[in-house]
Amino acid sequence: MTLLALPATEILRGNKPILTLPGLTIASGERVALLGPSGAGKSTLLDALYRLRPREIAWCPQQLGLVEPLSLFHNVYIGALARHSLPYHLVNLARPWPNRYREIQELMTPLGLADRLESRVVHLSGGQRQRTALGRALYRQQPTFLGDEPITGIxxxxxxxxxxxxxxxxxxxxxxxxxAELARTCCHRLIGLKAGRMLFDKAAGDVTDGDLNRLYR
Incomplete structure (x- = not known):
């Protein structure tokens, strides 16, 4: 079943094309990796996919979007804003609900940050911030995840x-x-982007060293 679909499109920045696609579909159940050098169009493509269904996607952008003055707990909790009412959130901001606190503590345990829930994000390292952003995405509890270099700094x-x-x-x-090797082991499908164009879209096992050499040379 098709979950996300982009028609053949050209995305511009000003008058300059930054991504040209022949069309792209992502099926439910797929794990897809986007590969390519910096500036290839990976972030642009992820942003276009996110805009298709923003309410149904757990999103971890490259810029993270954390609120630095708030605690790690509250930054992760932001992922659940759609699940509760405004009065509920205001109470939780002042005094975290015990059940919500336990949920996030359990969520952050395998990410190695269960003991830092009350630390303000401004005091966290780059890797800790990255894991906080991943925790927020996980706490959204959506079936689809989009991540732009989600383990950079870890x-x-x-x-x-x-x-x-x-x-x-x-x-x-x-x-x-x-x-690329991690992508091959973790994902079913690899898409190679270079200079705003798609060089290949193949099953992970079909991507050759030659494909990767052309992508990064």
Missing amino acids: DPVQGPDILRRVLEAHTTSVVALHD
């Missing part, structure tokens, strides 16, 4: 395990990654 030993955990928590995922 320890290279922990990063792949965290990525797999996030992918397993969602039915469908589209993620931009720099690590």
